[in-house]
Amino acid sequence: MLKLIHCFYNMDTNCVELTYNDGSVLSIDCEEVENAYDVTTRQMADLDWLLCNAPMEYAQLVLSGEMEQYLSGATLHGLEN
Numbered sequence: 001m002l003k004l005i006h007c008f009y010n011m012d013t014n015c016v017e018l019t020y021n022d023g024s025v026l027s028i029d030c031e032e033v034e035n036a037y038d039v040t041t042r043q044m045a046d047l048d049w050l051l052c053n054a055p056m057e058y059a060q061l062v063l064s065g066e067m068e069q070y071l072s073g074a075t076l077h078g079l080e081n
Contacts, residue, residue, distance in 0.1 A: 001022070002020045002021060002022060003020060003021040004018055004019070004020055004021075005019055005020060005021050006018070006019040007019070007055055007056045007059060008055055009051045009052065009055040009058075010032075011051075013027070014029065014030045014031050015028055015029050015030060015058045016026045016028040016030065016051065016055045016062075018059055026060050028058075028059055028063075030047070030051060030058075033062055033067065034047065037067060037068060037071055039071065043071050044067055
C-alpha cells in the first residue's frame with residue numbers, strides 16, 4: 001500500500017507534487033486544472049490560497065474529483081470580497 005510522505009506546491013513548475021513511500025511522485029499541473037474548470041478571478045484567488053497554504057487539500061480536491069463542487073461553493077476561504 002502506498003503511503004504519502006510529502007506534498008508541496010512547486011511554484012517554479014506551478015505543480016503540486018506528491019511523493020509516496022515507494023519513491024514515486026505524482027505531479028498535478030495546476031494550470032491544466034484551472035483551465036479545465038474555467039475559474040473566475042475570485043475562484044483563482046482561493047485556489048492560490050490553497051496552493052500556498054494547503055497544497056494537500058488542493059491535491060485531494062483534484063484527485064477525488066470534487067474540484068467542481070468546491071468551486072461552486074458560496075464562500076471559498078472567506079476571500080469573496
